[in-house]
Amino acid sequence: MNITISTEKKETFSEISNNFIDYYMADANGDFVKVYLYLVRLYSCGRPVSVSDIADYFQCTDKDVCRAIRYWISQGILSFTYDTKGAITGIILKNIEAPVKIHDDEELDFAVSMLEEDKNVEEKKDNVRSIDRHNISEVDHISGGVEEEEVSVPEKKKLNAKDINNKLTDEAFRDIMGQAEAYFNRELAQSDVNMLIYIFDELKLPVDVIEYLLEHCATIGKTKASYVEKVAIDWYGKGFKNREEAKTYTDSFNSLYRRIFKELGIANRVVPTPSEIKFIKVWQSEFGFDEEMIAAACSRAIISRPNSASFAYVNTILDRWRKEGIKTPKDVEISDEKYTRSKKKAAGSETRLGTFGNYKQSSTDDEWDELTEMYIKEVNNK
Template sequence: MGRLTIYKDNYVDATAVSNIFIDEYMKDANDAQLKIYIYLIRMMNANLSCSLSDIADKFNHTEKDVMRALKYWEKNRLLSLEYDEARNLIGIHLLDLNRQINGDPMPAAPAAARAVKEPVSPDIDAVSEPASASEDKQLSEESYERPSYSLDQLKEFKSKEETSQLLFIVEQYIGKTLSPSEVRTIFFISDKLAFSVDLIDYLVQYCVERGKKDFRYIEKVAVSWAQSGITNPKDAEKYAYKYDKSVYDIMNALGKNTSPTSKEADYIRHWTKELDFDMDVIRVACERTVMGTDKHRFEYADTILKSWHNAGVHHLPDIAKEDEKFLRGKTSRTLPKSVSNNAFNQFKQHDYDFETLEKELLKIR
């Protein structure tokens, strides 16, 4: 997960909100915008880093909500957002409010901050888009306002057999009986967003698995999926998985600082879903890959993990056992009599032959 650098023109060792902000800006901002701006001040004054997902989790928003609030404050010249060449957000610059009152020009961000290139792992794709595209999507989202369903409409919706079963399933996920407002949210997702029963089932399960049972959050995720043209659980899984935190953890472990390509995402999905490896095991494979080669890293890691899977390795202790078995077999076959069997030689014999792996990989490419 990418960490965002937050900095400003002047620094004080306290979390204080400017009177200028209270007098001039607070009255026009909504709840999310206020919370996020004050939280940024808190994090900056404490010299703490954060990410879009950290802020979203803190206030039970989606990362798109956070990005929209940041753009609001940028438009009002209270902060500036910095991007790398791929339009990934890499920094937030909190501006001195006294400059705004005095009419001073907006200062340029320090070169060191502009040079930082850290990936942001969103659960939506609006973060890395040009501003014009984000604004178009914002206007699109405003058209997804929930209608004021009447009691008769709600009663008819609940009386359908398929709907009744769906509401029962949702209640099992949430762990309580749904309130009328929560039923209206499900009605809205089914009616106006045209989600199928299976897609609503997957949507609620997806949110609950991430610790989000708030229906405002569920509705926001549903809207973002609708905007992205998602119509079935399979598409939703691919869309959500692309921005899963574990994906970016693996990308970082392999020395990658960009969003995963489709092929890279397929590799990661294969390791985590099909081979069902623990993240700790995948990290070890990534560490050995990085130590052994600078190229074809996904192919190398895939070779290691497949060999472990075939050997029944699924947890960290299993790796040590497999390494010991590999070492014993290789040492008995290849260790010259003139070479002493000391600890150093044992360690060297333990490593993977990446040169041989690379030759094998090149044969099949």
């Protein structure tokens, strides 16, 4: 049953961008969303407020509020204002634009056709194709790791009706089309057929690899022709000779994603966002942690921050472990034991501090003054 939303107009309202709701809200931590909505509310009433005021309102810490603000700054929908000495004086609610839409092949073909009267049309087609194939950001490593560097691949030929009709007489290709329709759960568009011909004839991926490609993309809910083609190009560059090689490759990535989601209690999501993927790449490539250590950090994060265990917070844990030379679960245990012993030694002095002696300092408090961190990053990027 459908329902209609209405209002009695007896209450005041804050205006929330539809783009925020459509493109940013779903992927954000719930507490981060609450902080953003409260900032909008504060703007509508024009009242100055401090970080502590916001923290008191939500009964959380100043650091929790700062973490939320920093997240929205990283998403490009908030920014700071400064005085002449570089001190933070305010927060700007920025105009929220819809993310740039990535054209699929049908839209791309239409755009190219609009250039037909231009004397340089062939050069412009090549440029558009090049952008589509190599420079679209974040296709997203979700395939099991589409690499960002450009891969030398066969040029995609422009097909006419005769070419396509001839190809449809190929029994092996018709079988691939049938599987694509089954996996995509829809009738194939012309862009899908062109994509399959390119993969079959130009990339020449083995048939069992193509079959697994279609299965894999359908499993993660990415069945647009442009996406499937991008993954196929990546697999072509990696030289997969059979289904087993491709499956081993994707499983190594998807297993880690699923493990992270499970540890952080993230449900109803199959793949990470582009910003989350960047964190994971840093943890693996730059920090050098394996799946077990990343999972341990996620578990530690959800215990410490059950309502706000974000990827950014996991990053602080792994960064600290890296700096302290902690590389294995055993190293974590040893570090925890040292921390416990140091707390016991300080227990006597804590009892003489009155109310504030009950404050339990986290192992990352001395490393994260988050508002200062935001300030430094913002100033350095100005």
